[in-house]
Amino acid sequence: MEKNQPLKKIRAGAICATIWQNKQNKDGKEFTVPSISLDRRYTDKSGAWQSTNSMRASDLPKAALVLTKAYEFLTLEKEGTSPLFPTPPYAGLRSEQSVTPTLPTTGMA
Numbered sequence: 001m002e003k004n005q006p007l008k009k010i011r012a013g014a015i016c017a018t019i020w021q022n023k024q025n026k027d028g029k030e031f032t033v034p035s036i037s038l039d040r041r042y043t044d045k046s047g048a049w050q051s052t053n054s055m056r057a058s059d060l061p062k063a064a065l066v067l068t069k070a071y072e073f074l075t076l077e078k079e080g081t082s083p084l085f086p087t088p089p090y091a092g093l094r095s096e097q098s099v100t101p102t103l104p105t106t107g108m109a
Contacts, residue, residue, distance in 0.1 A: 007034070008073060010066045014041045015059055017066035019073065036070050038063060 008019040018037045023030055039051045040059055055063055 008070075010069045010073070012062040012066050015039070015055075015062040015066055016041065017063075017070040019070055034074050036067065038067065 004020060004022070006018045007021050010017045010019075016039050018039070020035045020037065022033045022035055024033055025031075037053070038055075039053055040055055040063075041049060041051055044050050
C-alpha cells in the first residue's frame with residue numbers, strides 16, 4: 001500500500017499546517033477530500049525534535065496564519081477551477097511553502 005504523502009506544508013516558525021489529499025469512493029465515483037493537520041515542533045530535554053498538536057497562547061497567531069494560508073490554497077480558484085470539486089487542479093502537486101508572519105505591534109508596554 002502506498003503511503004499517503006502531504007499535498008502541501010505551510011510553515012510559520014515552529015507551527016506547520018499540512019494539507020492531505022484523502023481519496024474516497026461514493027456511489028462508484030472516486031473523489032478527493034482535503035484535510036488539514038496542525039503541529040508545533042519543539043526540542044525535548046535531550047535535544048531531540050518532537051511534534052505536538054498542543055499550542056501555547058503565543059503560538060495562536062502563527063497557527064491562525066498557517067490555517068488561513070491552507071484555507072486560501074484549498075479554496076482560491078486556480079486556472080478557473082476551484083480545488084474543492086472532484087479532480088482538483090492541484091492533484092499530484094507537491095510543494096512546501098514557508099510563511100514569515102508580521103505581527104502588529106499594539107503599543108502596549
